Amino acid sequence: MTNTDQxxxxxxxxxxxxxxxAYELQxxxxxxxxxxxxxxSLWEELVDLPHxxxxxLGAPVGLFAWEEQSGVYRLWLGAAGELRVLSGAWRQxxxxxxxIDARQEEVTxxxxxxxxxxxxxxxxxxxxxxxxIASLVEVPALDSLTxxxxxxxxxxxxxxxxxxxxxxxxxxxxxxxTLRLWQPTSAETRRQLVRDTLVAESPLLQRVRQWAAxxxxxxxxxxxxxxxxxxxxxxxVLAAIDTVVEQGDEAVRRLATHIALERDRLESIVAVLAxxxxxxxxxxxxxxxxxxxxxxxxQLSSAGVEHPLLERAGEVEPFAWWGAVASP
Amino acid sequence: MTRxxxxxxxxxxxxxxxRDARAYSxxxxxSTEAARRCGAGPDAEDLAQALLLDxxxxxxxxxxxxxxxxxxxxxxxxxxxxxxxxxxxxxxxxRAEGEVDSVASAVDAxxxxxxxxxxxxLYVQIMHHALEQAGxxxxxxxxxxxxxxxxxxxxxxxxVLMESRLLGPDATSEQRVQERNNENRRQSRARATLTDAxxxxxxxxxxxxxxxxLNAGSRRIPFNTEDVRHALRLAMSLxxxxxxxxxxxxxxx
Numbered sequence: 074m075t076n077t078d079q080x081x082x083x084x085x086x087x088x089x090x091x092x093x094x095a096y097e098l099q100x101x102x103x104x105x106x107x108x109x110x111x112x113x114s115l116w117e118e119l120v121d122l123p124h125x126x127x128x129x130l131g132a133p134v135g136l137f138a139w140e141e142q143s144g145v146y147r148l149w150l151g152a153a154g155e156l157r158v159l160s161g162a163w164r165q166x167x168x169x170x171x172x173i174d175a176r177q178e179e180v181t182x183x184x185x186x187x188x189x190x191x192x193x194x195x196x197x198x199x200x201x202x203x204x205x206i207a208s209l210v211e212v213p214a215l216d217s218l219t220x221x222x223x224x225x226x227x228x229x230x231x232x233x234x235x236x237x238x239x240x241x242x243x244x245x246x247x248x249x250x251t252l253r254l255w256q257p258t259s260a261e262t263r264r265q266l267v268r269d270t271l272v273a274e275s276p277l278l279q280r281v282r283q284w285a286a287x288x289x290x291x292x293x294x295x296x297x298x299x300x301x302x303x304x305x306x307x308x309x310v311l312a313a314i315d316t317v318v319e320q321g322d323e324a325v326r327r328l329a330t331h332i333a334l335e336r337d338r339l340e341s342i343v344a345v346l347a348x349x350x351x352x353x354x355x356x357x358x359x360x361x362x363x364x365x366x367x368x369x370x371x372q373l374s375s376a377g378v379e380h381p382l383l384e385r386a387g388e389v390e391p392f393a394w395w396g397a398v399a400s401p
Numbered sequence: 402m403t404r405x406x407x408x409x410x411x412x413x414x415x416x417x418x419x420r421d422a423r424a425y426s427x428x429x430x431x432s433t434e435a436a437r438r439c440g441a442g443p444d445a446e447d448l449a450q451a452l453l454l455d456x457x458x459x460x461x462x463x464x465x466x467x468x469x470x471x472x473x474x475x476x477x478x479x480x481x482x483x484x485x486x487x488x489x490x491x492x493x494x495x496r497a498e499g500e501v502d503s504v505a506s507a508v509d510a511x512x513x514x515x516x517x518x519x520x521x522x523l524y525v526q527i528m529h530h531a532l533e534q535a536g537x538x539x540x541x542x543x544x545x546x547x548x549x550x551x552x553x554x555x556x557x558x559x560x561v562l563m564e565s566r567l568l569g570p571d572a573t574s575e576q577r578v579q580e581r582n583n584e585n586r587r588q589s590r591a592r593a594t595l596t597d598a599x600x601x602x603x604x605x606x607x608x609x610x611x612x613x614x615l616n617a618g619s620r621r622i623p624f625n626t627e628d629v630r631h632a633l634r635l636a637m638s639l640x641x642x643x644x645x646x647x648x649x650x651x652x653x654x
Contacts (some may be wrong), residue, residue: 252462256454259448267450271422278461296560347463370566374546375539384487389455391479 075179075195076263077239080204083159083181092193095243095302096203102174107253115145119172122374130203131338134184134192135371144176144198150277153184161196189291207295211290211298212236212244215251218280220259226380235338241292242299244343249341251346262306280346285349293351300342304358307335314372329376330383333395336362337386340393366394373398407434407473409581416475418460427475428453433476440483448484479564482556487496524632527602527624528595529631530615534605535598544591547584548620552639592639599633 077085079093090336123149125137134156150156156171161180164172173180174214175196182194191206215224224232228251235247241278255277257263262397266275311332317324339359366373387396409431416424432449441448456477459465467473532542543565552562558581561570567569606613606626614621 185600201547252458253464256451260450263447263454267425267454267457268456270461271425275458278458281462344464345461350463367566371543372539375542382496384483388452388480388483388487389459391483396483 075181079193080181080193084183084206086206091207091209091241093205093299094202094242094243095192095205095208098128098130098201100128100138100143100199100201102199111141115174116172119145119147119164120166128201130194133186133188133190134182134194136194136196136201140174144196145176146173146175146180146196146201148173148182148194150184152188152190154182154188154190155185156182158182183364183387202261203354205295207241207292209239210241210244210292212247213280213284218248218251218277218284219257220276220280221257222262223259224255225258225381225385228255231382241364243338245288245292245296245345246338246341248281248284249344250338250382252277253341253344254382254389255295265300275337281345282348284344288349293346293349295361297343297351300339302345303335303339304362305330308358308362308365310335311362311369314369323356325372326377329373329398330378330380332366333373333378333383333398336366336395337382340390340395341385363394370394407431409470409477411470414467416472417456420460423451428456431474431479436485437479438480439478441481441485444488447483447654448488451484452480455480463609475560480642510570523622523624523628523636524635526615526622527629527632528599528636531598531602531629532546535594535601541591541594544587545595548588548591548595548639551588573638580582592636595636596633599629603633604630 077092077094078089086092092176096113121140121171124140128136128138130136133150133152135151137147137149139145147166148156150169150297158171158173159181161178162174163180164173171182173182173196176198179194180194182196184192185196186192193204193206195202195204208267215236216222231253232247235250237245238244238247245276257266269275283322310328313331314325317328343356343359374397376398380399383399385396386393387399390396409427413424413431416420417428429449430454433446436445436448456465467476528545529542532545545566547561549557550556550564559568559570559577562580562584563570567584568577572580603626606629613624614622616622
């Protein structure tokens with residue numbers, strides 16, 4: 074499929090517009106209807122033979138795949154807004170319905186909804202991807218959050234990685250990570266800060282609170298939704314750990330590290346939402362993930378996970394499983 | 402240090418959540434003392450201050466969800482133990498990277514006891530290595546980890562069992578006794594496996610003229626025959642002072 078850079082160019086996105094992959098699915102390759110499709114035009118066949126299978130994208134655009142043949146789709150715009158097919162073969166059936174032929178080349182569709190959602194669908198013969206376009210939030214430099222106090226090397230590296238991400242949610246996670254896990258490296262500064270925080274709120278917390286107050290409710294809603302979706306996806310990854318055992322210790326270690334780091338990233342998003350006073354409305358997805366992880370705790374703990382971020386998480390959140398797996 | 406600093410009172414916990422400055426000295430004393438019991442030396446106070454800094458920030462950010470004083474105390478103790486271990490892990494890593502001179506920096510809050518602990522960490526790594534070389538199953542390795550928790554870190558057997566979810570917090574006294582006995586049997590078998598594995602590693606090390614290495618995650622750490630002998634001695638000593646290990650704080654033994 075078209076890579077993200079090509080897609081960004083095709084969409085003409087500016088530097089401050091992020092393109093987030095929200096969902097992707099693989100379809101079976103089917104050519105059952107190829108014979109009779111050749112006798113009439115595809116568009117005529119589609120009007121007469123509506124055997125569609127709904128593909129759930131979790132988007133306000135309905136997507137259906139023709140059961141007879143891979144790469145043929147029906148799109149339904151279920152919300153107020155505009156839908157444009159930017160490239161590929163297509164026919165508009167009525168005001169809200171389009172037929173798409175992605176058998177030969179990929180089709181790119183952009184839907185700009187009145188709700189403010191800006192979506193892109195990339196449809197291929199056996200693959201579909203659904204992206205969200207979002208204005209990227211400006212993330213402060215790490216030093217401005219910490220008041221120019223020194224940060225650990227690993228934190229600086231993780232912060233830069235997340236803060237430069239094309240995903241808005243990752244950028245929010247960068248600030249949350251700092252709030253949760255940053256500490257000055259100097260013992261004297263730590264002592265001074267403890268004395269200060271006895272009578273006043275931590276300067277770091279004040280700066281994060283101020284930054285988080287500037288986030289739009291829509292963006293925070295998306296962060297909460299992304300946290301839920303990522304937690305559910307991570308639950309599936311966690312379930313796969315048993316099958317990875319056959320691939321050896323190193324594969325298990327890599328997977329366990331990935332799962333723990335991902336869970337920690339979700340915690341960073343939740344931290345920013347909590348500072349704003351927004352309780353993530355789908356905390357349940359995180360609870361389910363944590364419950365499943367706790368059942369696999371001994372397996373995860375013996376995987377040999379080592380990461381400074383997770384060790385630090387283990388210090389700050391001693392009851393959290395993702396810190397415990399990297400801590401003795 | 403008085404015995405009172407071995408416990409956190411409900412009052413202290415309330416003061417802390419009410420942002421009453423009186424909580425500070427009680428928490429500071431408790432945490433410094435708990436860090437010492439984890440084995441920290443002069444850096445115990447710094448470990449405690451670092452913990453208090455995290456704690457106040459989490460509280461003010463609404464991220465601290467501790468429902469009882471016991472949970473609060475557990476949070477402090479586990480967190481301090483992890484901080485202390487992280488400290489000597491970082492030291493061990495620098496040693497493996499040949500940066501021994503840079504250890505005594507303000508960043509690491511150097512502990513006078515680090516040299517001893519540094520060796521202890523190496524011996525624990527050698528034990529893990531020996532078990533791995535002997536192809537010992539993961540379940541036994543988990544038991545060995547609990548042996549280290551109990552005897553190297555001097556933790557109470559029940560809290561180790563609870564952390565490993567082998568004992569529920571609501572267990573009756575009969576169930577506790579039963580689980581302690583089960584664990585003692587498991588640890589006894591695991592200790593025998595561990596010493597066998599170390600004897601085997603010692604034989605292999607003595608027979609080899611090449612430098613020996615062990616993998617600790619992404620790092621490779623060198624070791625020699627003498628290190629394996631020390632590790633074996635340490636392994637054979639684990640469990641001998643069981644009573645002392647969990648009936649009195651370390652500084653009072």
